[in-house]
Amino acid sequence: MISLSLLATEGSGFGLNFDLLETNLINLVIIWGVLFYFGRKFLGKTLSTRRSSIEEAILDAERRQQEAQESLKQQEENLAQAQSKAKEIVAAAKENASKVSEEILAQAKADVEKMKAAADQDVTFQQEKVMRELRQRIAELALQRAEEELPSRLTPDLQTALVDKSIALLGD
Template sequence: MISLWLLATEEGGYGFNFDILETNLINLVIIWGVLFYFGSKFLGNTLSSRRASIEEAIQDAERRQREATKALDEQNKNLAQAQSKAQEIVQTAKQNASKAREDILAQSKTDIERMRAAADQDVSFQQERVMRELRQRIAQLAMERAENELPSRLTPEVQNSLVDKSIALLED
C-alpha cells in the first residue's frame, strides 16, 4: 500500500508507471505478498496432504517389508523342515535298501544251499541207482555165466564131493 501511495505522489496522482525496473520490483513484491498471503494456506494444505500421503506410503512400505520378512522367515522355516524331511526319507530309503539287500543275499544263500543239498541228494540217489543197476547186472551176468559153465564143470565126482561136504557141514 505504501508503494502505491509513493507512486501516486511522485507522478502527481494515480496512473501507470511505465518504468520497467521500478514496476518489476514493485510487481514482484506485490505478487510475492499475494502469493504468500493466499498461497501459504493452499501450499501448506497441499504440502501437508502430500506429506501425509508420503508418510502413509512409507508406513505401508514398512508394513509390507515386515510382512515380507515374516513370510520369508516362514518360508525359510518350511524349507528347513522340508530339507530335514527329505534327509529323513533318504536315510530311511538307504536303510530299507540295505536291509532288502541283506535279505536278498540271505535268501540267495539259503536258496543256493538248498539247491546244493538237492543236487547232492540227487547225485547220491543217482549213484545208488547206478550201483544197484550195476550189481543187478553183474549178478545177472554171473548167474548166466554160471548156468552156462555149470553143466560142463559139474561132473559126477564133483557132485558127490559137494554132497559129502554139505552133509559134513550139517553134522557139525
C-alpha cells in the same frame, strides 16, 4: 516487461511510474500477496494430499517389508525342516539298503546251501541208481553164465542130490 503502476506523487496527483526497478518490486509484492492469499489453500490442500499419500506409501512399504521378512523367516524355517527331513530320509534309506543287502546275502547263502544239498542228494541218488543197475547187471551176467555152464556141469547124480537137498530144506 514493462509494468504500469499508479503512484501518488507530491502535488501532481496520480501518475504513471516508468522506473523498472521500483515497479518490479511493487509488482512482485502484489503477485506474492495474491499467490499467498489464493494459493495458500490450494497449495496447502495439494501438499496435504501429497503428504498423506507419501505417508500411506511409506506405511504400505513398511508393512510389505515386514511381511517379506516374516515370509523369509518362514521359508528359512521350512528350508531347515526340509533339509532335516531329507537327512532323515537319507539315513533311513541307507539303513534299509543295509538291511536289504544283508537279507539278500543271507538268502543267497541259504539258496547256495539248498543247491549244494540238492546236488549232494542228486549225486547220492545217482550213485545208488548206478549201484542198483550194476548189481542187477552183475546178477543177470551171473545168472546167464550159470545157465550156460549149468547144463555142462550138472550130471544126473548131482541133479538128484540137489533136488533131495532142496526138499530137505523145504521140510524143515
